[in-house]
Amino acid sequence: xxxxxxxxxxxxxxxxxxxxxxxxxxxxxxxxxxxxxxxxxxxxxxxxxxxxxxxxxxxxxxxxxxxxxxxxxxxxxxxxxxxxxxxxxxxxxxxxxxxxxxxxxxxxxxxxxxxxxxxxxxxxxxxxxxxxxxxxxxxxxxxxxxxxxxxxxxxxxxxxxxxxxxxxxxxxxxxxxxxxxxxxxxxxxxxxxxxxxxxxxxxxxxxxxxxxxxxxxxxxxxxxxxxxxxxxxxxxxxxxxxxxxxxxxxxxxxxxxxxxxxxxxxxxxxxxxxxxxxxxxxxxxxxxxxxxxxxxxxxxxxxxxx
Amino acid sequence: xxxxxxxxxxxxxxxxxxxxxxxxxxxxxxxxxxxxxxxxxxxxxxxxxxxxxxxxxxxxxxxxxxxxxxxxxxxxxxxxxxxxxxxxxxxxxxxxxxxxxxxxxxxxxxxxxxxxxxxxxxxxxxxxxxxxxxxxxxxxxxxxxxxxxxxxxxxxxxxxxxxxxxxxxxxxxxxxxxxxxxxxxxxxxxxxxxxxxxxxxxxxxxxxxxxxxxxxxxxxxxxxxxxxxxxxxxxxxxxxxxxxxxx
Numbered sequence: 001x002x003x004x005x006x007x008x009x010x011x012x013x014x015x016x017x018x019x020x021x022x023x024x025x026x027x028x029x030x031x032x033x034x035x036x037x038x039x040x041x042x043x044x045x046x047x048x049x050x051x052x053x054x055x056x057x058x059x060x061x062x063x064x065x066x067x068x069x070x071x072x073x074x075x076x077x078x079x080x081x082x083x084x085x086x087x088x089x090x091x092x093x094x095x096x097x098x099x100x101x102x103x104x105x106x107x108x109x110x111x112x113x114x115x116x117x118x119x120x121x122x123x124x125x126x127x128x129x130x131x132x133x134x135x136x137x138x139x140x141x142x143x144x145x146x147x148x149x150x151x152x153x154x155x156x157x158x159x160x161x162x163x164x165x166x167x168x169x170x171x172x173x174x175x176x177x178x179x180x181x182x183x184x185x186x187x188x189x190x191x192x193x194x195x196x197x198x199x200x201x202x203x204x205x206x207x208x209x210x211x212x213x214x215x216x217x218x219x220x221x222x223x224x225x226x227x228x229x230x231x232x233x234x235x236x237x238x239x240x241x242x243x244x245x246x247x248x249x250x251x252x253x254x255x256x257x258x259x260x261x262x263x264x265x266x267x268x269x270x271x272x273x274x275x276x277x278x279x280x281x282x283x284x285x286x287x288x289x290x291x292x293x294x295x296x297x298x299x300x301x302x303x304x305x306x
Numbered sequence: 307x308x309x310x311x312x313x314x315x316x317x318x319x320x321x322x323x324x325x326x327x328x329x330x331x332x333x334x335x336x337x338x339x340x341x342x343x344x345x346x347x348x349x350x351x352x353x354x355x356x357x358x359x360x361x362x363x364x365x366x367x368x369x370x371x372x373x374x375x376x377x378x379x380x381x382x383x384x385x386x387x388x389x390x391x392x393x394x395x396x397x398x399x400x401x402x403x404x405x406x407x408x409x410x411x412x413x414x415x416x417x418x419x420x421x422x423x424x425x426x427x428x429x430x431x432x433x434x435x436x437x438x439x440x441x442x443x444x445x446x447x448x449x450x451x452x453x454x455x456x457x458x459x460x461x462x463x464x465x466x467x468x469x470x471x472x473x474x475x476x477x478x479x480x481x482x483x484x485x486x487x488x489x490x491x492x493x494x495x496x497x498x499x500x501x502x503x504x505x506x507x508x509x510x511x512x513x514x515x516x517x518x519x520x521x522x523x524x525x526x527x528x529x530x531x532x533x534x535x536x537x538x539x540x541x542x543x544x545x546x547x548x549x550x551x552x553x
Contacts, residue, residue, distance in 0.1 A: 048452065070454075071454045071456045072454065073454070074451075074452060074453060074454030075453065075454030076454075077454075079449075079452040079453050081448070081449065081452070083448075083449075084445070084449070085443070085445040085446045085448055085449025085452075086446070086449070087446060087449075087450070087464055088443070088468065089467050089468055098450075098453060098455065099453055102455060102456075102459075144449075147453065148453065
């Protein structure tokens with residue numbers, strides 16, 4: 001869906017990205033993570049030509065972005081950012097309708113789409129006629145996301161979208177994003193400096209450091225033993241082993257031997273970390289998994305983490 | 307609208323003072339018995355005065371706003387210092403000098419004064435336009451660009467509507483300055499409210515001087531009040547442009 005081929009970006013004398021190659025496949029939620037100044041936002045902004053490569057090519061849907069009209073390319077890709085940037089002189093509905101209106105949709109279709117989006121993002125329909133200054137931070141963020149999704153783009157770019165809201169709202173918005181990703185199957189590229197957020201949301205993790213990609217793969221793989229040390233420290237903190245267990249489904253470690261009758265039962269979609277936590281709490285070394293035959297054993301579980 | 311009342315009331319008061327009866331009353335109190343300037347001629351001079359002010363301000367507004375937009379675009383940013391210097395220089399030359407220097411080029415009459423007013427009104431408009439456009443929140447402009455609003459429409463639909471109240475303030479300052487300054491045109495033979503002042507000074511008729519000065523001030527306050535009224539009404543209705551892009 002999005003392919004970077006040996007891309008280098010220069011800002012004045014400094015190199016923001018050096019020889020980056022990456023492929024983001026359709027339907028992925030790709031989290032770009034790294035310390036500030038690592039080039040993650042620059043990598044995101046290459047996708048809709050807000051930044052131009054000094055060398056190398058960026059292809060979106062198979063076409064080189066530099067051969068496309070920049071505003072038209074941007075209208076085909078959703079974009080949401082931390083500072084939101086809602087138009088203060090326009091109502092919520094008008095803000096959301098920006099791209100559909102530029103695309104020449106008729107009034108009825110726009111009104112219907114705005115209505116659907118307000119519902120999808122759990123915003124009160126009465127909010128449509130309000131000006132952005134009447135919104136809370138979390139509401140403004142939702143409206144920004146609705147504006148990004150308005151013309152139903154197949155690609156959505158998000159630049160630290162949940163950075164400026166309080167922790168509770170952030171958790172809600174993350175859940176919202178995961179739900180929207182699951183429901184719509186859009187290709188999403190998300191920039192975050194929060195490793196937990198990257199591991200929680202991403203189906204594909206890309207770690208950047210000093211303008212280069214140091215890790216690229218599924219969440220459990222980038223924190224696996226033997227993976228890049230910087231990545232393991234960034235994403236795993238002091239406990240990369242536990243982080244990795246949290247990313248692996250318990251169902252994969254099922255042992256054919258049946259569980260003892262009195263074994264505690266783990267929910268179907270639990271992770272290995274959930275299993276380990278339950279064992280630690282109950283002081284037992286085998287669990288049953290809801291709706292499955294066989295058992296989870298401490299020994300098998302720990303071998304999975306390696 | 308509320309802000310418009312004080313200048314409008316002041317304009318009315320000054321107009322009463324400029325009227326022959328008012329001026330004569332004041333003259334009598336000061337022991338001046340000179341004949342006042344007739345009301346009919348004063349009114350027709352006020353009309354030319356207003357027209358002349360607009361003839362200077364309207365091109366200054368168009369030029370100032372256009373220049374202000376140009377020097378805040380990526381391509382025109384390099385011209386910013388030059389435009390600032392030009393506008394500052396234009397305002398630092400006293401209008402009397404511009405009128406005097408323009409007479410050989412344009413001859414006596416309205417044109418030297420219109421030119422002086424244009425130069426004089428340019429800086430407030432340019433300054434206000436640049437400041438207003440620079441005050442547009444950068445994240446709003448960045449978001450518009452990132453979701454694919456083309457540059458011309460970012461200007462028309464985002465930047466100008468947000469900048470407009472400050473631009474209007476600049477226009478108001480320019481218009482008031484121009485109305486007050488247009489009196490100087492009388493020296494170059496333009497029939498303005500400066501005419502009774504010049505006549506009064508030549509004939510030692512203080513009543514006429516008071517009439518010309520009061521009438522000029524009345525007109526300036528009326529212009530201020532009118533633009534404040536326009537600004538007040540504008541605030542209620544945000545600009546909307548619904549047209550799709552031409553394909």
